[in-house]
Amino acid sequence: MKSIKRILILLLLLAVTAGGGTAYLVYRTFLIPTGRITQPIIVVVNEGDTLSKAAEELKKRGAILDERLFVTAARYLGAERLIRTGEYKIDSTMSPKDILVMLMKGRIVQYPVTVPEGLNIYQVSDLLAEKGFVDVQEFLRLTKDDRFIESLGVDALTLEGYLFPDTYHVSKGMREQEIITLMVRRYFEVFNEEKEKSRIPNELTDYETLILASMIEKETGTPQERPLVSAVFRNRLGKEMKLDSCATVIYGIWDRFDGNLTQEDLSTWTAYNTYMNPGLPPGPICNPGRESITAAITPADADYLYFVSKNDGTSYFSSTLSEHNRAVYEYQILRKNRK
Numbered sequence: 001m002k003s004i005k006r007i008l009i010l011l012l013l014l015a016v017t018a019g020g021g022t023a024y025l026v027y028r029t030f031l032i033p034t035g036r037i038t039q040p041i042i043v044v045v046n047e048g049d050t051l052s053k054a055a056e057e058l059k060k061r062g063a064i065l066d067e068r069l070f071v072t073a074a075r076y077l078g079a080e081r082l083i084r085t086g087e088y089k090i091d092s093t094m095s096p097k098d099i100l101v102m103l104m105k106g107r108i109v110q111y112p113v114t115v116p117e118g119l120n121i122y123q124v125s126d127l128l129a130e131k132g133f134v135d136v137q138e139f140l141r142l143t144k145d146d147r148f149i150e151s152l153g154v155d156a157l158t159l160e161g162y163l164f165p166d167t168y169h170v171s172k173g174m175r176e177q178e179i180i181t182l183m184v185r186r187y188f189e190v191f192n193e194e195k196e197k198s199r200i201p202n203e204l205t206d207y208e209t210l211i212l213a214s215m216i217e218k219e220t221g222t223p224q225e226r227p228l229v230s231a232v233f234r235n236r237l238g239k240e241m242k243l244d245s246c247a248t249v250i251y252g253i254w255d256r257f258d259g260n261l262t263q264e265d266l267s268t269w270t271a272y273n274t275y276m277n278p279g280l281p282p283g284p285i286c287n288p289g290r291e292s293i294t295a296a297i298t299p300a301d302a303d304y305l306y307f308v309s310k311n312d313g314t315s316y317f318s319s320t321l322s323e324h325n326r327a328v329y330e331y332q333i334l335r336k337n338r339k
Contacts, residue, residue: 030069030096036062040091042109047085047173051075054083054103064096073097079104086173110169115183117165117289118217120251124163124287128179132172139176148177152184161210161284162187190290198297213296214284218247219307222314226295231302232317241305243274251285308332 041061045054051074055067064070074080079100086108090099113131115124125139142148143159154162159180164187170179191206202209216229236243249265250257252272257265266273272281288296304317306324310331318324 030066030073033093033095034062034065035092037090037092037094040089043088043090045083045085045088045103045173049085051080051083058090058096058099061090063090063094063099070096070100074100074103077104082106084108084173086171108171108173110171112167112169114167115163115165115287117292118221118286119163119165120254120286121158121160121163122254133170133174134176134179139180142176142180148180152181153188154184156207156283158283159184161214161287163287164190165287165289187287191293194290194294194297197294200298202297204296208280209296210288210293211280211284213288213292214286215243215245215247215281216295217288217292218250218286219245220315223291225315226291227298227300228302228304228317229307229315230295230299232304232307234299235303235305237279239305240278242276242278243280245274245281248272248274248281248285251281 041063043054043057043061043063045057051071052067055064055070055074058064058070059067074083077100082104084103084106086106088099088102088107089109090102094102111131111133113128113133115127119127121140121143125134125136125143128134128139129136143163144157149156149159152159152162156162163180163183166183166186168179168182168186170182191210195202195206204212212230212233215233216226219229220226233243233245246261246266249270249272250261252270253265253268266275269276271277272285274281302317303319306318306321306327307315308318308324308327308331310316316327316331318327
């Protein structure tokens with residue numbers, strides 16, 4: 001960094017011309033470690049902190065000896081405009097000059113946080129809040145803010161479905177909109193990659209494909225079944241059959257769902273009840289991963305119209321209603337009767 005070279009030249013000239021104790025003082029207070037740090041420490045620069053306040057904290061923690069010299073050097077380099085808020089890790093080998101370079105380059109501590117596939121926006125916000133990265137209310141407000149959503153290139157009422165599940169490296173100083181932006185950008189990156197790979201014509205829009213991917217994500221956790229589930233839903237759409245997805249019903253009653261889906265729930269109207277409404281639900285029901293997106297774009301070549309859980313993590317797929325009814329009897333009704 002040219003500016004760092006300039007400050008080193010300045011300090012060296014000062015040391016040479018000053019002579020004696022002043023030269024040693026410059027060398028001792030800026031160019032070598034203080035010797036007061038025995039193990040790595042974390043120094044936090046909060047939003048709104050002045051350069052002087054940051055320097056005072058650094059001196060208090062033993063990272064620098066002379067905050068005035070540190071601030072003078074920082075201001076000479078224009079560091080007041082460059083220092084990022086966040087956590088900085090300082091170890092015993094770092095001189096005040098090294099610390100200043102770290103602050104100016106924004107080398108803040110970053111934490112890996114993994115967002116699993118299939119969480120909805122409420123679950124994602126809770127996960128990130130539990131780890132101390134977001135405020136739940138602000139996070140959810142942004143996922144439904146028209147202007148913010150539009151700024152991300154999304155044409156939808158909420159960001160449900162666009163918070164791509166992945167491992168992200170985030171810092172305690174990041175704002176909610178920065179984290180959301182990372183996730184949405186990753187979604188578009190993955191979706192476009194998978195879309196370009198497929199050679200199968202897709203009669204669904206990108207948003208409809210995302211909705212379908214979210215349903216696939218919630219209907220099966222078995223990778224090899226995702227293209228089959230995709231085929232079932234696409235075949236039913238083609239025949240104008242209702243999709244009959246329990247997962248969409250659950251999303252429609254999310255604020256009161258207790259984990260037990262009842263017949264009353266299935267017969268209660270919401271916009272997401274695909275037992276009552278034809279076609280896809282009005283929006284995604286979770287944030288799907290890459291495999292579900294791929295399956296939504298490239299379904300299996302199969303004529304299945306039904307599937308039912310076999311209660312072992314897999315499903316039984318059928319092409320006719322009679323076959324499906326037999327499977328329901330075998331895998332659901334008989335199982336319940338054996339209990």
